[in-house]
Amino acid sequence: MDTPCNESILVCVYYGPNGERLIKRGCKIANLMQAPLYILTIDPKPFDELDAEKVFYIEQWKEYANTHATAQFMMKDNESRPVSKVIAEVARENNITQIILGQTAHSRWEQITKGSIINALVREIPFVDLHIISVARYIRDEEGIYEKGIRAYLIKDGDRYNLSFNHHKDTLYEGIFFKEADTDFNHGIFRFMKDDETLQVQVTEGIVTELKNVDLQTAMIRDNADES
Structure with a gap:
């Protein structure tokens, strides 16, 4: 989609209440830039094997996407590749210029991939702006x-x-x-x-x-x- 400033925003969310805050930040930036917004989550398990807690958050994110005129929710399930590879692929396919990540999601995905997602993304897609948003810990981490x-x-x-x-x-x-x-x-x-x-x-x-x-x-x- 062509926009006046040719920007596209990708919000990467992981399970927990922090996703709502990240999506709202993405919506705000997308509205200011009149840019399309994409909301992405990634899970190594197939969708039909996810527990009720994860499904609940996915349903919420879909609702948030529906409230934004140019937003689209995407889920990559049953995914065995490193998270940075998946994000980079989505970014290329949708001409993403800015990516929003939460600090908690960053930490969690580091554990999954055994490496720094930020450094990996910089190598994979060096011309995309990365926004790291500081967020509160997920309730299960208390x-x-x-x-x-x-x-x-x-x-x-x-x-x-x-x-x-x-x-x-x-x-x-x-x-x-x-x-x-x-x-x-x-x-x-x-x-x-x-x-x-x-x-x-x-x-x-x-x-x-x-x-x-x-x-x-x-x-x-x-x-x-x-x-x-």
Whole structure:
């Protein structure tokens, strides 16, 4: 696609809430430059082998792409090649001039490829601008406080919401539940989409009292106080 400044933006996202921030940054740059926007994620596993948590984020990214007139979501699954090779290939095929990467995704992909993705991209596509965005750590990296996310649902019950792991006709919200480690109760964080915004709410013994976005550090401090 030809644009007034002949720019094309590629946002590379990895699983976790940081993807939303990277995509919004990409949308902002694309709007300013009147440029097409591409959103890319890469996974070594086939799509049909991905867990509910990963599928949830992929669905979110597709929705974000649909809200931008010139955006396109792309997924490279069952991919055994180094991530830098795949990104470079996508960049060439779509005449990408600027690539946006998150710091967390960079670190994760370094582990996968056993090398620096930044240095590899500079060698592969030296004339593409790279933007490295500093982002907060993914919830699973918070010192092992939360277990792996699983698909869950919220059901309205009076002035509160009950957490369920089965879909019911009365289900209001579908999302991912991150249970606190080392507990037999359903304490943790429920992350879901509401009005095109990602929210994470506190769950205590399987109950959400209000749909108020919580800061993870605040939630952890409160939990530690309860334990003492």
